[in-house]
Amino acid sequence: MNAAVVHPIEPSLTSTPVRDGRRADRLFHGITAAAAWLVLLLLGATALAMAWGGRLAFKTFGLAFITASDWDVPAAKFGALVPIYGTLVTSAIALIIAVPVSIGIALFLTDIAPRWSRAPIALAIELLAAIPSIIYGMWGLFIFAPFMANHVEPWLSDHFGNKAIIGPLFTGPPIGIGMLTAGIVLGVMVIPFIAAVAREVFSAVPPALKESAVALGSTRWEILSRVTLPYTRSAIIGAIFLGLGRALGETMAVTFVLGNAHELSASLLMPSNSIAAAIANEFTEADTELYRSSLIALGFLLFVVTFIVLTIAKLLLMRINRQLGRTS
Amino acid sequence: MAVPARRRAADVVAFAFASLATAFGLFWLAWILWTTLAQGAAALTPSLFTQMTPPPGASGGLLNAFYGSAVMILLAVLIGTPIGIAAGTYLAEHGRYSRLAVIVSFINDILLSAPSIVIGLFIYEVMVRSMGHFSGLAGGIALAMILLPIVVRTTEESLRLVPDQMREAGFALGMPRWRVTSRIIYRAAQSAIVTGVLLAVARIAGETAPLLFTALNNQFWSASLNEPLANVPVVIFQYAMSPYDEWHTLAWAGAFVLTAFVLVLNVGVRILARRGGNK
Numbered sequence: 001m002n003a004a005v006v007h008p009i010e011p012s013l014t015s016t017p018v019r020d021g022r023r024a025d026r027l028f029h030g031i032t033a034a035a036a037w038l039v040l041l042l043l044g045a046t047a048l049a050m051a052w053g054g055r056l057a058f059k060t061f062g063l064a065f066i067t068a069s070d071w072d073v074p075a076a077k078f079g080a081l082v083p084i085y086g087t088l089v090t091s092a093i094a095l096i097i098a099v100p101v102s103i104g105i106a107l108f109l110t111d112i113a114p115r116w117s118r119a120p121i122a123l124a125i126e127l128l129a130a131i132p133s134i135i136y137g138m139w140g141l142f143i144f145a146p147f148m149a150n151h152v153e154p155w156l157s158d159h160f161g162n163k164a165i166i167g168p169l170f171t172g173p174p175i176g177i178g179m180l181t182a183g184i185v186l187g188v189m190v191i192p193f194i195a196a197v198a199r200e201v202f203s204a205v206p207p208a209l210k211e212s213a214v215a216l217g218s219t220r221w222e223i224l225s226r227v228t229l230p231y232t233r234s235a236i237i238g239a240i241f242l243g244l245g246r247a248l249g250e251t252m253a254v255t256f257v258l259g260n261a262h263e264l265s266a267s268l269l270m271p272s273n274s275i276a277a278a279i280a281n282e283f284t285e286a287d288t289e290l291y292r293s294s295l296i297a298l299g300f301l302l303f304v305v306t307f308i309v310l311t312i313a314k315l316l317l318m319r320i321n322r323q324l325g326r327t328s
Numbered sequence: 329m330a331v332p333a334r335r336r337a338a339d340v341v342a343f344a345f346a347s348l349a350t351a352f353g354l355f356w357l358a359w360i361l362w363t364t365l366a367q368g369a370a371a372l373t374p375s376l377f378t379q380m381t382p383p384p385g386a387s388g389g390l391l392n393a394f395y396g397s398a399v400m401i402l403l404a405v406l407i408g409t410p411i412g413i414a415a416g417t418y419l420a421e422h423g424r425y426s427r428l429a430v431i432v433s434f435i436n437d438i439l440l441s442a443p444s445i446v447i448g449l450f451i452y453e454v455m456v457r458s459m460g461h462f463s464g465l466a467g468g469i470a471l472a473m474i475l476l477p478i479v480v481r482t483t484e485e486s487l488r489l490v491p492d493q494m495r496e497a498g499f500a501l502g503m504p505r506w507r508v509t510s511r512i513i514y515r516a517a518q519s520a521i522v523t524g525v526l527l528a529v530a531r532i533a534g535e536t537a538p539l540l541f542t543a544l545n546n547q548f549w550s551a552s553l554n555e556p557l558a559n560v561p562v563v564i565f566q567y568a569m570s571p572y573d574e575w576h577t578l579a580w581a582g583a584f585v586l587t588a589f590v591l592v593l594n595v596g597v598r599i600l601a602r603r604g605g606n607k
Contacts, residue, residue: 028506029422035414036423036432039480042473043435046446049453104349112346123598125353130594132534134561135364135587138568138579143363188356195353219331219339242441249443251537252565276445276537283449283541299449303442310438 047303054297056290065297071262071278078294080301082262086179086272087302090254091247093183093268098190098243103236105191106198107224122199129192137256140185141177145257148184149176153269156180172267177259180268185253190243197239201232201320234323238316245310249302251276275302361587368584371577376585381547381563384572390582392549396464396557397533400543403468403553404532408475409525415476416483421509433484439477447473448538456542464550464557467543471532478531482524486517523601530593534586536561560586 057065057078068079105125109118153174160170172178205228213223229236259271260281275298286292331339375389382388415432423429451470456462490513498508514521544556545566564582567575 022504024507025505028509029418032414032418032422033428035411036418036428038411039415039432039436039439039476042476043439043442045454046442046450049450050446053449053453100345101349101352104346105353107342108346108350112343113350119602121350121354123595124357125350127591127594128353128357130530130590131357131360132536132561132586132590134534134536134564135360135583138564138583139360139364141568142367142576143359188353191353191356217331219335221339221342222335224342245441249441249445251443251445252561255565256568276443279445279449280537280540283452284544296449296453299446303446306441306443306446307438310441314434314437 047300047307050296050300050303054293054300056293057297060290061294065294066301069264071273073291076288076290078291080275080278080294080298082264083273083275083278083298084301085264086258087248087274087276089179089268089272090183090186090258090274091244093180094186094190094247095240095244097184097187098194099240101187102191102194102198102239102243105195106202107228109195109199110202111220111224125192125195127192128188129196133189133250133252136185136189136253140181140253140257144185145176145181147176148181149174153180157269168266169268172265172269174269175259175271177257177271178267178269179258179272182254182258182272182274183268185257186247186250189250189253190246193246194239194243197242197317198232198236201235201239202228205231232320234316235320238313238320241309241313241316245306245313248309249276249306251280255280275299361591364580364583364587367580368582368587371581372584373581376578376581380549381558381578382574383547384570385574387574388578390560390563390578390585392546392558393560393563393582394585396467396543396546396550396559397561399553400464400468400471400539400557400559401529401533403465404471404475405525405529407469408472408528409479412476412479413483413521416480416487417509419480419484420487421513422505436477436480440481443537444474444535445537445540448541451538452541461554462542462544462556464543464553464555467539467557467559468553470538470542471535474532474535474538475528478528479521479525482527483517483521486520486524487513489520490516519601523597526593526597530590530597533593534561534590536565540565 061068061078065078065080066084067081068077069081070077070079071082072078109122109125113121153176156170157172157174161167209227209231210223213227218226254274255277258274258277260273260277261271262273263270265272279295279299279302283292283295286295373389375387377389377391377394379387379389380392381390415436419429419433419436448470451466451473455466455469459466494512494516495508498512499505503511539559539562543559543562545562546556546558548558550557560582564579564586567579567582570576
């Protein structure tokens with residue numbers, strides 16, 4: 001060993017290994033680059049396959065595919081307004097619940113909780129993301145929907161059903177299955193995603209900034225609202241978009257508790273449909289080309305929308321990383 | 329100099345809210361786990377692991393579903409892990425700073441959060457349709473597509489944590505780059521990469537949406553990857569949505585096993601990783 005290092009190595013001995021090494025290097029580089037290309041190709045192929053599969057529906061219905069609300073299988077008329085509406089409403093409910101809760105959790109974990117308890121609590125919140133969505137769905141159907149039907153929804157329609165403006169949102173029979181229940185379940189499901197990012201960026205705020213605020217006599221709330229949140233604003237918005245992307249595409253949990261109804265209704269207590277749930281429920285039953293194509297076209301819409309939302313999320317999160325890279 | 333009462337009150341309210349928010353999150357976790365584990369434990373029987381999924385009204389087990397899930401997860405790991413590690417290696421090592429690496433890293437994060445039902449539709453379009461039938465193979469590949477971005481991301485992150493001095497030490501010994509990567513860098517990042525793969529397994533074990541139109545389901549025993557294959561998540565879905573009590577019981581039992589598997593994997597892997605990290 002020693003000898004080989006100390007003495008100049010004869011070219012005749014090394015030329016073959018070095019050349020082999022170069023060739024192996026090129027091969028290794030090629031393999032890893034091909035794997036990286038594959039990731040790109042998969043995303044592109046997914047978009048293309050969806051567009052191709054849905055072309056019949058887009059060609060047949062045109063823009064009406066998005067604006068019409070009649071989903072009539074026997075008549076072969078497919079308008080996706082109801083699932084689109086249901087997807088947007090349930091995702092909005094989910095964010096209304098998840099955003100403040102996630103920020104609260106992140107604040108609790110960075111500033112309030114005793115140090116020893118932070119890791120276990122953070123792990124528990126992460127576990128919310130580990131529970132499979134089918135479990136959320138089943139639990140939602142058998143436990144949470146009856147709870148909503150017996151306790152929450154009667155109270156909601158008694159107290160808000162007859163009010164002006166918001167009244168129509170809370171009318172209808174309390175059956176437990178519907179947009180409100182689905183939105184709440186979705187909200188719980190996206191909490192860990194938003195909370196994880198929020199916690200990370202909260203703890204990355206330079207201590208000097210917080211300490212300056214303390215020195216000026218700020219309360220902890222003022223530090224959060226005047227220093228931490230403004231400083232991490234783009235990342236928090238990015239995290240919200242990340243949660244939105246998750247909520248839009250979530251399938252199984254929503255399929256269980258949304259009711260698969262193709263009627264448009266203003267009430268949050270009424271069953272509805274979502275893009276993902278419609279595909280999950282109906283795809284294996286789709287017996288005509290047009291029906292199947294319409295469901296794939298729905299998948300294409302979902303894919304495009306989540307792609308845009310997740311791209312915005314990623315860009316916002318990259319911005320905070322650059323910012324932290326500069327200042328810390 | 330006392331803080332004015334109004335500012336102090338705002339402070340107290342905000343911090344009470346943060347504590348409540350955390351309690352709110354933990355409350356749902358406890359509620360879901362408690363009902364799933366309690367209902368599921370009551371439904372556990374020995375025949376769960378020895379009998380096939382029954383027709384409505386009969387008793388039975390989930391043996392074929394456990395088998396099918398295990399086969400498809402294994403298939404997904406066999407396909408997805410090598411590709412994922414290779415792509416992660418490109419991002420962190422061989423293509424570091426290249427434009428391709430930046431783009432792939434970006435796209436990979438989007439794949440990571442992409443709706444899994446769309447991946448099921450994609451595999452249906454490219455595989456099931458051309459083969460003419462549903463199959464366990466298609467299900468395994470759909471799961472591999474979910475696993476892939478997770479492995480890419482964790483590989484990239486764990487390789488980046490390896491200090492550059494180790495690379496330089498390898499080059500100083502005259503090792504070619506591929507040997508530095510495979511003999512030094514991989515070894516240093518080994519446990520972190522394994523952790524990532526295990527967490528990815530926990531994730532795909534419960535994936536239902538991508539299997540609905542690829543593996544479908546199979547009431548009977550089938551060892552062939554070329555036929556529809558039973559699997560735990562889709563069985564839970566079908567049985568829970570059915571009107572039969574026996575099926576509901578089996579769905580709870582399946583939910584118990586699935587949840588326990590995912591929890592043990594998640595918690596165990598993290599504890600081991602933390603202990604390894606402190607060493």
